[in-house]
Amino acid sequence: MSKNQSWILKHPWSVRSFHYLLVLSFIPLAITGVVLFFKPFDQLTMNLYMRIHVVTGVILTLDAVAYFIIGFTRVIAFVKRSFSFSVNDIKWFSILGGYPQKFLLGKKVPVPPMGKYNSGQKLFGICVLIGGTILIATGWGLWGFPHILPHGMTALFGTLHLVFGWILILFLLVHVFLGIYMFDDFKAMFLHGKIPYEEAKEMAPLWVETEIVKIER
Amino acid sequence: MKEERYQYEESPSYVSRREFIAISGIVIAILALPAVWIRSAVVKRNSYIRARLNGLYKDDAGSKVRVSHGNSGVAKLYKDFAGHPLSEVSEELFHTQSYVNRTRI
Numbered sequence A: 001m002s003k004n005q006s007w008i009l010k011h012p013w014s015v016r017s018f019h020y021l022l023v024l025s026f027i028p029l030a031i032t033g034v035v036l037f038f039k040p041f042d043q044l045t046m047n048l049y050m051r052i053h054v055v056t057g058v059i060l061t062l063d064a065v066a067y068f069i070i071g072f073t074r075v076i077a078f079v080k081r082s083f084s085f086s087v088n089d090i091k092w093f094s095i096l097g098g099y100p101q102k103f104l105l106g107k108k109v110p111v112p113p114m115g116k117y118n119s120g121q122k123l124f125g126i127c128v129l130i131g132g133t134i135l136i137a138t139g140w141g142l143w144g145f146p147h148i149l150p151h152g153m154t155a156l157f158g159t160l161h162l163v164f165g166w167i168l169i170l171f172l173l174v175h176v177f178l179g180i181y182m183f184d185d186f187k188a189m190f191l192h193g194k195i196p197y198e199e200a201k202e203m204a205p206l207w208v209e210t211e212i213v214k215i216e217r
Numbered sequence B: 001m002k003e004e005r006y007q008y009e010e011s012p013s014y015v016s017r018r019e020f021i022a023i024s025g026i027v028i029a030i031l032a033l034p035a036v037w038i039r040s041a042v043v044k045r046n047s048y049i050r051a052r053l054n055g056l057y058k059d060d061a062g063s064k065v066r067v068s069h070g071n072s073g074v075a076k077l078y079k080d081f082a083g084h085p086l087s088e089v090s091e092e093l094f095h096t097q098s099y100v101n102r103t104r105i
């Protein structure tokens, strides 16, 4: 990396602090959720796990609601990016972004040009937007007012909570692995928010071409 | 870390005004519709409960004997056999023994 490296601000502090709270709340939620599903411990220990699950669930809710309000314009941009598709996405999924080839065969295959998020990240984004909302809403229903919900709705909430919980947990394994493996993105998200210009141009050419502007100082 | 040291950023006009209004409208509608639906389901469920409650009161109002201590059968049972409520015999016969864990039923 040369000294006069140019940088792009990829994740401003608002996104980073939201993501930090997301990590701090969702990972304990995922772990306690899996434990609550398999019930490996005695009643008292399971009770403790349930309490941790509820407290971290409340933290996750506060994080999500706060970001929805404070970072509303960023939420809308995230929705637009996550739901923008083109033929490139079909091509991307047909080779899974070149990742299996890279990890399993050590081969580098040409990947169609991507925007800020690649097709896999967009799918993850959609799962987080829809699944996360459903998890939060059903979680509050199940914890706070199962007795008020009409007959059958509590059971429906339970099923939805279970299904989307598993979807997000399994997707998260991929996200965390790639989030650490793509180390420049990791540093951008966990430290300073910046990504080297050249790297972004290679990984997200459409983003750099259409969305990135030079700052006039 | 010094965040100021970057030369490029995202253009704020990535989402146009029109798109912003459209997308936020859709997002808020999608959040609001289930909320409205659940609310009306809860209200409807409460109306069932209220109707049932009214039915029970109506049954009561029409019955000759409305309270258990007015029930001549129960009175006879205590007089001839169990003595009085909470007596030793009634304790043994009518009271459940202990809490039963039903989570696995």
Ligand code: HEM
Pocket: A010, A011, A015, A019, A022, A023, A026, A027, A078, A116, A117, A125, A128, A168, A172, A175, A176, A178, A179, A180, A185, A186, A187, A188, A189
């Ligand atoms: C140790 C755990 C985690 C690591 C290492 C990690 C890593 C990362 C990284 C590096 C990025 C930036 C990707 C990029 O620049 O293209 C990112 C973005 C993101 N992560 Fe995570 N993540 C973790 C946990 C989570 C959790 C628990 C969630 C939520 C369920 C989550 C949701 C997201 C979302 C929605 C984004 C996109 C944010 C945006 O660009 O606006 N992450 N993560």
